[in-house]
Amino acid sequence: MLKKFTALFTFCLVFADTILAQMPAVEMADELRASGKIYVVVLIMVIIFIGVVIYLINLDRKISKMEKNQK
Template sequence: MQKWFIILFLCFSLNAVAQEKIGITEEDYQNDRIEMADVMRSEGKIYVVVGIIGIIMGGILLYLINTERRIAKLEEHLNN
C-alpha cells in the first residue's frame, strides 16, 4: 500500500511547476546594479545582515572547535 502512495505522489510531483519561465532580454545582460544590495545599504540594513551572518559563522566555528576538543580527549582516553 505504501508503494502505491509513493508512486502516486511521484506522479503528481512530476506535473508540478515550480517556477514560471521568464525570458531573458538584452536589458538583463546590460544590468550592472544589484538593486537589493543598494536598497539595503542605503537603509543601513546590510550591516545587520552581515552581523547576523558573522554571528552564525562564529557559532559554527566555536561548535567545531569544541567538538574537536572533545574528540581529541576521547581519542587520548581510548589510546591510554
C-alpha cells in the first residue's frame, strides 16, 4: 500500500515538473529594466505627482491666509 502511494506521488511530481517545463515563459519588461531607462519613467511620474502636490500645498496656504483674514 505504502509503496503504491510513493510510486503515485513520484509520478505526480514528475508529471507536474514536465507540465511546468512546457509552460511558455511569460513576457515581462526585463529588457526595459536592464537598459536602465525605466528610471526615466519613474522620475517623470514622480515629478508630475510632486507638481500636483505643490499645487495643493499652495492652495492650502492661500486658503489658510484667507481664513486668517476672515477672522
